Amino acid sequence: RSRAEAWFQKHYPEIAEFRARLYDREVYAQYRQGSVLLYRHDTWHRGTPLRPGFVRLAHNLTFRKAEASWISTLHPGWAWAMYKPDQRMERLIAQATPEQRSVLGFPAPGDPYWDSDKINAVEARYGALGFDAAPYRQQLSWTGRN
Incomplete structure (x- = not known):
């Protein structure tokens, strides 16, 4: 945090001043291992320092109403970085309930x-x-689209 704030102070002092006021309003989110945090894109957020040997997964998605299918829900960059050889995000998606997905x-x-x-x-x-796939097939069976 201090290195980032020093950089802003040097290059963009007006932004550094604004950011300093945000820290006064900071609220910590309490969680335990395995928790998922969903937040709006207009929320100013940051993570606490990560301890050696620990992992923090981040998957950046856009949430939208189902009927707004033209809005992409996948952001390139960070999202693609999660598809590592261990397939941690693919496993999370596969093992989620239909509601979670x-x-x-x-x-x-x-x-x-x-x-x-x-x-x-x-x-x-x-x-x-x-x-x-059973929940998807069961719903499909009565729609006539199977």
């Missing part, structure tokens, strides 16, 4: 987005990691 931008079971081909494709990608 819908928060991450997956259409919910029964959404008009789904058809057999799309369910098969998602199952091919995530099935080996624990993805259960």
